Amino acid sequence: MGKKVLIVGGVAGGATAAARLRRLDEHARIIMFERGDHISFANCGLPYYIGDVITDREDLILQTPESFRERFNVDVRIRSEVIKIDRNRKTVDVRDASGRVYQESYDYLILSPGAEPVIPPIEGAKSEAVFTLRNIADTWRIKDFVTNSRPKSAVVVGAGYIGIEMAENLHALGLKVSIIELADHVIQPLDPDMAAEVHKHIMRKGVGLHLNRAVTAIRSDEGVYDVVLDDGSVLRTDMVILAVGVRPESFLAKDVGLEMGIRGCIVTDNHMRTSDPFIYAAGDAVETIDFVSGKKAFVPLASPANRQGRIAADNIAGIESTYDGTLGTSILKAFDMTVAMTGNNERSLKESGVDYEKSFTFSPSNASYYPGASFMTIKLMFEKQSGRILGAQITGFKGVDKRIDIIATAIKAGMTVHGLANLELSYSPPFGSAKDPVNIAGYVASNIISGMMKVFHWHDVKDINPDEAILLDVRTREEYAKGSLEGAVNIPLDELRERISELDESKPVYVFCQVGFRGYIAARILGQNGFENVYNLSGGYRLVKMIIS
Numbered sequence: 001m002g003k004k005v006l007i008v009g010g011v012a013g014g015a016t017a018a019a020r021l022r023r024l025d026e027h028a029r030i031i032m033f034e035r036g037d038h039i040s041f042a043n044c045g046l047p048y049y050i051g052d053v054i055t056d057r058e059d060l061i062l063q064t065p066e067s068f069r070e071r072f073n074v075d076v077r078i079r080s081e082v083i084k085i086d087r088n089r090k091t092v093d094v095r096d097a098s099g100r101v102y103q104e105s106y107d108y109l110i111l112s113p114g115a116e117p118v119i120p121p122i123e124g125a126k127s128e129a130v131f132t133l134r135n136i137a138d139t140w141r142i143k144d145f146v147t148n149s150r151p152k153s154a155v156v157v158g159a160g161y162i163g164i165e166m167a168e169n170l171h172a173l174g175l176k177v178s179i180i181e182l183a184d185h186v187i188q189p190l191d192p193d194m195a196a197e198v199h200k201h202i203m204r205k206g207v208g209l210h211l212n213r214a215v216t217a218i219r220s221d222e223g224v225y226d227v228v229l230d231d232g233s234v235l236r237t238d239m240v241i242l243a244v245g246v247r248p249e250s251f252l253a254k255d256v257g258l259e260m261g262i263r264g265c266i267v268t269d270n271h272m273r274t275s276d277p278f279i280y281a282a283g284d285a286v287e288t289i290d291f292v293s294g295k296k297a298f299v300p301l302a303s304p305a306n307r308q309g310r311i312a313a314d315n316i317a318g319i320e321s322t323y324d325g326t327l328g329t330s331i332l333k334a335f336d337m338t339v340a341m342t343g344n345n346e347r348s349l350k351e352s353g354v355d356y357e358k359s360f361t362f363s364p365s366n367a368s369y370y371p372g373a374s375f376m377t378i379k380l381m382f383e384k385q386s387g388r389i390l391g392a393q394i395t396g397f398k399g400v401d402k403r404i405d406i407i408a409t410a411i412k413a414g415m416t417v418h419g420l421a422n423l424e425l426s427y428s429p430p431f432g433s434a435k436d437p438v439n440i441a442g443y444v445a446s447n448i449i450s451g452m453m454k455v456f457h458w459h460d461v462k463d464i465n466p467d468e469a470i471l472l473d474v475r476t477r478e479e480y481a482k483g484s485l486e487g488a489v490n491i492p493l494d495e496l497r498e499r500i501s502e503l504d505e506s507k508p509v510y511v512f513c514q515v516g517f518r519g520y521i522a523a524r525i526l527g528q529n530g531f532e533n534v535y536n537l538s539g540g541y542r543l544v545k546m547i548i549s
Contacts, residue, residue, distance in 0.1 A: 002027030005316060006092060006106040008082045008252065010039030012302045013283030014112035015063065016309035022072040024317035031075040031104065032068075033082050033094060038136045039065055044302060046139045047162065050146065051169025060136065085109070085256040087276055108278055108316045111253055111266065112309065115246035115284035115300045120157075124218030129225060130240040133162055142241075151175060151238030155227045157215050159186035161332055163243035164202075168335050170241075171207055178208035178235055180215055180227070182244075187339060189328060191346045193458060194379050194393045196547045201337045208235075246300055248285035261287035263298045270322040272312040280316065282308035291325035292344045292390050292411065293352045299326045329408040331401055340404035343391030343411050349381060357384045359444045359455070360539030362515040363437035365399035367429035374398050377543075378441045380407070380417065387416035387449045392441075399432070406438050417445035444516070444538075453520055456510055456535040458544045461485060470509045474522040475541070479514065485541065493518045496525055505530050512537035512544075 002025055007014045010032060018032050032039060040063035048054045065076040079097035086092070091103045117132035119125050129149075131142050145151070152175060156167045159181035171177045179186070179202070185195035186202070186209075202209050210229065217228040218240055227235040248265045259267040259275035265287035272280045284300035286308060304326045314321035329342040349356045359380050364373040376396025382389050392407040394400045410420060420442025427434050435443075447453040456464075464471055466487035473480050473488040480490040491499050493513070503509065509531055513519040519536040526534045537544070 002029060003107045003316065004029045004105065005031070005108045005110065006082075006104060007032040007110045007112060008092075009112035009114055009283070010034045010076075011041065011043060011112070011114060011283075012305035013114070013309040013312075014110065015040040015068070016306045017110050017112065017280075017282060017313045018068075018074050019072050020310045020313035021317060022074060024313065024319065026073075028317075029075070030073075031077065033080045033092075034065075034076070034078045035081040036135055036137060037078050039063060039068060039076055039078065041136050043135075046133055046136075047165035047169045049139055050143050050166070051172045053169070053172075057140075060139070082252060085252055085279075087256055087279070090278060106278070108280065110309075110312050110316075111250075111274070111279065111281040111285065112283045112305075113249040113252065113285050116249045117242065118245045118247055119242060120215065120244055122215060122217055124220065124225070125242065127218055127220055127225065127240075129238065130218055130242060132242050133166065134246075145239065146170075146173065149238070153177070153237045154239045154241060155180060155225075155235050155237040156241045156243060157227075158243035158245065159183075159209075160188060160243060160245060161330070163241070164332060164334050166241045166243060167202075167207060168333070171205060171335070175238075176206075178210065178237070180210045180213050180229065180235075182212070182214050184212050186211075187332065187334075189330065189341050189345055190339065190393055191379065193543070193547050194377065194395055197377060197395050198334055198337060198339055200546065201335060205335050207335075210235075246284065248298070248300075250285045253279075253281065253285070262296050263287075265298055270324065271315045271320070272308050272323060273315065280312040282312050288323070289325040290344070290348070291327045293348060293354075294325075295352065297326060297328075299328050301326075301328065301330060303329070327408055327411060329404065331404060337395060337397060338400040339393075339395050340400050341391070341393045342404055342408040343389070344381060345391060345393065346381065349390060354390065355384050356381050356390055357445075357448055357455075358382075358457070358538070359441065359448060360516065360543055361437065361441045361444050362539070362542065363440050364433060365396065365437070366431050367433050370429035372398070372430075376400055376403065376437060377539075378403065378437055380420075380441045380445050382417050382445050382449070384449065387418055387445065389415060389417060389420070399437070403436075403438050407441075417442050417449065421446050444520075447520070453523060454533075454535045455538040457538055458547050461537075461544060464510055468507065470503055470507050472503070472509055472511045472522070473541070474511060474513050474518050483545070485512065485544065488512075493522050496522055500526070500529055503531070505532075508533035508535065510535050510537065513540050514542050515540040 042060045084093040154170045185192040214230040219226045253266045261267040266281040283305035290297040311321045331340040374397040379393045381391040425436045471488040473490045474493040511519045511522045523534045523536045
C-alpha cells in the first residue's frame with residue numbers, strides 16, 4: 001500500500017492535486033473531503049450561468065464525485081467537513097452529513113480550503129434577497145430568485161471581478177443595475193488612470209456607478225430593499241449582491257498552529273509545504289510571493305491555485321517541483337470591454353520604492369484598414385535604468401488577451417522593453433499589424449529609456465505654467481477647436497518646420513497630440529532644431545480628457 005494522502009477541499013487546488021498525484025502514484029491512497037456537494041466546478045463561469053450565457057447548469061460541473069472516483073480512483077467524500085487536525089497523531093476529525101464525527105489518519109495532508117466572501121458587518125447583510133457568490137449552491141439560489149421573483153433592479157456592492165461580472169450579467173437579463181464601490185475606481189489591481197475608461201464604458205451601458213461610497217445598511221421594506229450609503233443617499237432595489245472581496249478560509253491551519261502570514265493566509269515554502277513537513281497547502285488560502293517585487297501577497301486566482309496544487313502533488317510523490325511566485329495575470333470581461341493586467345501596478349511599485357517609468361500607447365487590434373479593427377490602450381511599467389518590465393494593464397475590445405499574455409510571458413522570462421520591441425509576432429491583417437501593439441509599447445518605452453523621447457504624464461499637466469513653458473498642441477486646427485489643454489498653442493504637426501521660429505527656444509516645450517505619436521514626431525523635430533527641453537505627453541490628449549472629464 002502506498003502513501004495515504006488526505007485532501008481538504010476540491011475545485012482548483014485540491015482537485016488538481018488529487019488528479020496529479022494519481023497520475024504520479026497509482027498506488028497512493030487518496031481521500032478528498034469536500035464540505036459541499038461539488039468537488040470540481042467552473043468557478044469563474046458562475047456569473048455567466050446567472051446571466052443565461054451558459055444555459056445548461058450541468059456545463060458548470062467539471063467532475064462529479066462519481067466521475068472523479070472512476071477516472072482517478074480517488075475516494076471522494078462530499079458533505080464531509082474536516083473540523084480538526086491532530087499533527088502529532090497525523091489524524092483529522094471529519095463530520096459527515098449525518099453529523100457523525102470520525103477520524104482518518106494520513107501520511108500527508110493537503111489543505112485547499114479556498115477563500116470565503118467577506119460579509120460586511122452592516123444591518124441587513126444577511127437578508128433574504130442579499131446574496132454572495134462563491135459556489136454552485138450560491139449560484140442556484142441567485143438564479144432561482146431571478147427566475148421566480150423576477151426582480152427589476154439590483155445593487156452590486158463591490159466592483160472587483162465578481163462584482164463587475166455580476167453587474168454585467170444581471171444587466172443582460174434586463175435589470176436596472178447600480179454598482180457601489182468604496183474605492184475611487186473599479187477593479188483594484190488596475191491603476192485609476194486605466195480604470196477611467198472602464199468607468200465611462202460602464203456608465204454608457206446605463207449602469208449606475210457610485211464610487212467612494214460605502215453601504216451603511218440594507219433595510220427591507222415590504223419585499224423591496226433600501227441600500228443606504230454613507231452620504232445619506234438611498235438606492236431602492238429588489239436584490240443585492242455583496243461582492244466586497246474574499247478572505248482565506250484558513251481556520252483549520254490556524255487552530256492547529258501552522259505558521260500564518262498576511263491577511264490570515266497559510267505560509268508555505270516554494271514546494272507548497274507548510275511549517276509542518278507532512279502538511280501542504282494550495283490555492284486561495286495560501287500566502288504567495290509577488291514575482292516582480294518579491295513581497296508577500298494574497299492572490300486568490302484560479303491559475304495560481306491550479307499550479308500550486310500540482311506542485312504540492314509533485315513533492316509528495318518525490319518530484320522536486322517549485323512555485324516561483326505569482327504575477328497576478330488576470331483578465332475580465334466588463335460588459336463588452338476587455339480589461340487585463342499582469343505584474344505590478346503603480347501603487348505596488350511606489351510601495352516597493354522602485355525607480356520606474358511608464359508609457360501609454362493606443363494601438364489597433366489588427367490592421368486598421370481591415371474591417372472590425374478596434375483600439376486598445378496599453379499601460380506599461382518598467383525600470384528606468386534597466387528597462388526590465390514590471391507590469392502592464394490593457395483595456396480594449398479585441399486582441400487584449402493575446403497581448404497581456406505576451407507581456408506576462410516576457411516578465412516571467414526577465415525580458416526588457418527592448419525585448420518587446422524585438423519580438424517577432426504573427427501578422428495578418430485580420431489578426432494584427434506588422435508592428436504589433438506589443439512592439440509599439442516596446443518601441444515607446446525603449447525611446448524613453450534611451451533618452452530619445454522625454455515624456456510627461458497626464459498628472460503633470462496641472463503643474464505646467466504657460467508663462468514659463470510652452471504647451472504645444474500639434475493636432476489639426478479642427479481637433480484643436482473641439483477642445484485642448486488650457487493655455488496650449490496650436491501649430492499642426494505638418495506646419496511645424498515652417499513655423500518653428502514662432503517658438504521660444506529658451507523655454508521648455510510640452511508637446512501633445514491625440515494619442516502620442518504625432519507628439520513624438522514633433523518632439524524629434526524640435527529636439528534637432530535647437531530645443532533642448534522637449535517633452536511629449538504619454539497617451540496624448542485623449543488620455544487626459546478620459547481621466548479628468
